[in-house]
Amino acid sequence: MLHDVDDPVIMRVMQQALSTLQHTEASVIIADTPDGIHWKTIRYTADLVQYVSEHSPQSLGNLNFAAMAMVSPTRPSSPVRITPKRANSFPSALTARTPSMKF
Numbered sequence: 001m002l003h004d005v006d007d008p009v010i011m012r013v014m015q016q017a018l019s020t021l022q023h024t025e026a027s028v029i030i031a032d033t034p035d036g037i038h039w040k041t042i043r044y045t046a047d048l049v050q051y052v053s054e055h056s057p058q059s060l061g062n063l064n065f066a067a068m069a070m071v072s073p074t075r076p077s078s079p080v081r082i083t084p085k086r087a088n089s090f091p092s093a094l095t096a097r098t099p100s101m102k103f
Helices: 009-020 039-055
Strands: 026-032 065-069
Touching: 009 026, 009 039, 026 039, 039 065
Parallel strands: 026 065
Antiparallel strands: none
């Protein structure tokens, strides 16, 4: 979610994805310079964190989630995704790694 007026259905999609998929990451912006604090998004984020902690294996799904504040549009892409301001759009990204990658 980028703004408080965005459709919160994406938060329910993120709840399911973070609870069931192993290599999925998600983030939301809870505050920014033009709009200030996104109070509704903070509430949705709290619900998401609680749901994921209760439904993901060993409550580890929340480690793949980030709540970001005051993010500049020029910030590198990970873990925040910024999309152009277009009607009927939302930020979405998928980060994947293969078992052969070494860290």
